[in-house]
Amino acid sequence: MTDLISLVVPFYNEAEAIPYFCATLLPALEAIAGTDWEIICVDDGSTDTTLLQLVALSQADPRFRVIEFSRNFGKEAALTAGIDAARGAAVIPIDADLQDPPELIAQMLAAWRAGAEVVLARRTDRASDGMLKRKTAAWFYRLHNHMSHTKIPENVGDFRLMDRVVVNALKQLPERQRFMKGLFAWVGFRTVTIDYARPPRAAGATKFSGFALWNFALEGFTSFSTAPLKIWTYLGALTALGTVLYALYIVIYTVVFGNKVPGYASLFVAITFFGSVQLISIGLLGEYIGRIYVETKQRPSYLIRKTHGRFDGT
Structure with missing residues (x-):
């Protein structure tokens, strides 16, 4: 045979x-x-x-x-x-x-x-x-x-x-x-x-161009692991922690040395902190929601x- x-x-x-x-x-x-x-x-x-x-x-x-x-x-x-x-x-x-x-x-x-x-x-x-x-x-x-x-x-x-x-x-x-x-x-x-x-x-x-290979690698990461979600969570958390530490530094600096620009400290802290939170959300949801969207169309x-x-x- x-x-x-x-x-x-x-x-x-x-x-x-x-x-x-x-x-x-x-x-x-x-x-x-x-x-x-x-x-x-x-x-x-x-x-x-x-x-x-x-x-x-x-x-x-x-x-x-x-x-x-x-x-x-x-x-x-x-x-x-x-x-x-x-x-x-x-x-x-x-x-x-x-x-x-x-x-x-x-x-x-x-x-x-x-x-x-x-x-x-x-x-x-x-x-x-x-x-x-x-x-x-x-x-x-x-x-x-x-x-x-x-x-x-x-x-x-x-x-x-x-x-x-x-x-x-x-x-x-x-x-x-x-x-x-x-x-x-x-x-x-x-x-x-x-x-x-x-x-x-x-x-x-x-x-395969360099950009195509990058997209191919991204496809591999998101197809078989949820680790990118966790990575962005940790990265966003570290950024938020850094913002809090920097906020403490600004508060201490303002108390000790004063601040020539009133309102700067609070505005800076608010903008950077909420910006970090938004990046966490985008990083968590963007790529994976895109994959869910493609899969649910069932083409x-x-x-x-x-x-x-x-x-x-x-």
Whole structure:
């Protein structure tokens, strides 16, 4: 018997990378015996020729299946759509830029067939990333794992193998705003880790700006921890305490040395104190109410314009 394995590949303006991706991926897959493949390509509203190339691939090779979004919904939505559509006994998300080496898939399958339900690919060398990105990534993992009960493995991206039981568990999670690294970690299951050195991109450029990465990190913090609420509470309390201490200082100074500007002390204390209280309230409520607002609208994470290739047995 052969296992059907699903690869999930998000694409957003990756026209330059597609030829290199196929030329590297397909030989690596064909070298693995006893396995059938489906390659689910999710076009996340690309504006170049990415979709045309993917449709051509699905017409030439029945292993390729293409999901075309109605617009750009983001990588997390693309991963969700691919996982929802996957039919394999195991699912492997992989990036199209070849920084996730397809040669590692054989080792993942070996660990899976030995009993692992999740096989993580951990990057031991991030020399292809800039110094700032490496440092900020390290800070994110450490801070997140200190703040959250759900620990995200450091230097592990979306590239991993998940057994069908793990995929079914993920499909039960109803969040609209999805932080996939956190969801992958939250479901748990028996996990094995494989180390590899991360190569540079084969073609194209990253689609994540510094601001996008910051928002992504904020999504991770607020999705799996209420610690930011507590932090702002403590920060606001410290600010209020500092205001009280400074008020005492002003009172003592005024009694001892006098004050040339009548009313200044009381106005300053009142403004700074109530300003601190307002910051506490905003910090407590803002980000989390925003998340509640988005979730209560219950809009889908993505909309599919069209599918290409063999879906539902067609």
